[in-house]
Amino acid sequence: MNKIISQQTIKPASPTPSHLKTYNLSLLDRIVPNTYTDFVFYYPKYMNNVNINVLKQSLSQSLAIYYPLAGRLPSPSASYVDCNDEGIDFVEVSTDSRLSEFIVKKYHDETLHHLFPHGLGLNDGKTNRSLLQVQLNHFSDGGVAVAVSVSHKIADGLTVASFVNHWATVARGESPIDPTFISSPASNSTEVVDEYDPDYTSEVIYKKRTFTFTNSKLNELKKNVIAMGNTPMNPTRFEVLASLLFKCAVGASTNKSYDSSLLYQPFNVRGIIAGKYPETTVGNVLTCAATKMKNPGQMQLNEMVNELRKRKMEVKGLTNMKEAAQYWTNMLSTLD
Known part of the structure; x- marks a missing residue:
C-alpha cells in the first residue's frame, strides 16, 4: 500500500532572467507527441538519515540552470515554453513493500506505475501542466526509488539523463557540467511541422520481462x-x-x-x-x-x-x- 507523505512545488533557486523568459521549441521538439518520458532510479542502500532537504535544495538549484523545466506550455499546441518559474511537482511516498523484493518482481507485474505521480506511460501533456514531476518512494527496507517524468516536448531521454546527473552532482556538493541550449527561431516560424499525436486517453496494460543474452x-x-x-x-x-x-x-x-x-x-x-x-x-x-x-x-x-x-x-x-x-x-x- 502506498501512502503520500508530502506534496509540494519546487521552484528554481533563482529567477529566470527576463531575456530567457520565452524558450522557443525547435522543429524537432514540435514534432514529438505531447507525452512524458519516464525514468526510475533505485537505491537499495539509501540511508534514512540523509536529509531530504538536500535533494530538494539541489533540485531547486538544478532547475535554475535547466530553467525551461520549471516553466509551462501556454497550451498543448504551443510552440514555446513560458519560463515563468512556476516550478515542478515533488511527491514523497511511503510503501509497505521491500525494494529488494520489488526489484525482483517488477518485471512480472503491473505495479511499476505506482512509483510515478501520474502513472507510467499515462502522463498526458494535454491535461498535466507541470513539465517535470518527481516522486521519491520510500520502501520498508530503507531503499528508495526516485521516479522522474519529463515532458517529451522539451526533453529527449538524453536530456533527462543529463538533468538527473546534474541534480545528483549538485546534491553531492560537486560542480556539474552545465547544459547547452539550442537557439531556435521565434514561434511565428512559417515552417510547417506535422506533430505525431497518438491517443493516450485510454489506460494501457504493460507487462515487463527481462531477457539476458551472454x-x-x-x-x-x-x-x-x-x-x-x-x-x-x-x-x-x-x-x-x-x-x-x-x-x-x-x-x-x-x-x-x-x-x-x-x-x-x-x-x-x-x-x-x-x-x-x-x-x-x-x-x-x-x-x-x-x-x-x-x-x-x-x-x-x-x-x-x-x-x-x-x-x-x-x-x-x-x-x-x-x-x-x-x-x-x-x-x-x-x-x-
Missing part, C-alpha cells in the same frame, strides 16, 4: 547472420539482436491481419548534424527511423540487419536540424 550467444548470433550472406560488413550486436527480437515479437503478435510491420528506432543526432552539439544539449536532438518488413514467416535476419544498416547510414547523412526534422516527418507518414 556475449557468447550474441557472438554466435552474429556468426549465424553473417553465414546467411548478403549481410553488412561487421554487423553490430544491436543490429542482430534487434532483428531477432523484432522477428520474434511480430511472430508472437495476436494480430495476424497485417501485411508488414514497422520497427521504430530513435537516433541521437547530437554528434552527427552540423555543429556537433555536446551530449548535454537540451531538447529533442534526435530523429527516428522506421524499418518496414514483411510478415515473420518470410522475414530473414540478414534482410532485417541490412534494412537497419540502411536506416543508420541515412541518419548519418543528415547535416542539420531541419533535415533531421524532415526525416522524422517522412517516417511518421509511414504510420498512417
Whole structure:
C-alpha cells in the first residue's frame, strides 16, 4: 500500500532572467507527441538519515540552470515554453513493500506505475501542466526509488539523463557540467511541422520481462547472420539482436491481419548534424527511423540487419536540424 507523505512545488533557486523568459521549441521538439518520458532510479542502500532537504535544495538549484523545466506550455499546441518559474511537482511516498523484493518482481507485474505521480506511460501533456514531476518512494527496507517524468516536448531521454546527473552532482556538493541550449527561431516560424499525436486517453496494460543474452550467444548470433550472406560488413550486436527480437515479437503478435510491420528506432543526432552539439544539449536532438518488413514467416535476419544498416547510414547523412526534422516527418507518414 502506498501512502503520500508530502506534496509540494519546487521552484528554481533563482529567477529566470527576463531575456530567457520565452524558450522557443525547435522543429524537432514540435514534432514529438505531447507525452512524458519516464525514468526510475533505485537505491537499495539509501540511508534514512540523509536529509531530504538536500535533494530538494539541489533540485531547486538544478532547475535554475535547466530553467525551461520549471516553466509551462501556454497550451498543448504551443510552440514555446513560458519560463515563468512556476516550478515542478515533488511527491514523497511511503510503501509497505521491500525494494529488494520489488526489484525482483517488477518485471512480472503491473505495479511499476505506482512509483510515478501520474502513472507510467499515462502522463498526458494535454491535461498535466507541470513539465517535470518527481516522486521519491520510500520502501520498508530503507531503499528508495526516485521516479522522474519529463515532458517529451522539451526533453529527449538524453536530456533527462543529463538533468538527473546534474541534480545528483549538485546534491553531492560537486560542480556539474552545465547544459547547452539550442537557439531556435521565434514561434511565428512559417515552417510547417506535422506533430505525431497518438491517443493516450485510454489506460494501457504493460507487462515487463527481462531477457539476458551472454556475449557468447550474441557472438554466435552474429556468426549465424553473417553465414546467411548478403549481410553488412561487421554487423553490430544491436543490429542482430534487434532483428531477432523484432522477428520474434511480430511472430508472437495476436494480430495476424497485417501485411508488414514497422520497427521504430530513435537516433541521437547530437554528434552527427552540423555543429556537433555536446551530449548535454537540451531538447529533442534526435530523429527516428522506421524499418518496414514483411510478415515473420518470410522475414530473414540478414534482410532485417541490412534494412537497419540502411536506416543508420541515412541518419548519418543528415547535416542539420531541419533535415533531421524532415526525416522524422517522412517516417511518421509511414504510420498512417
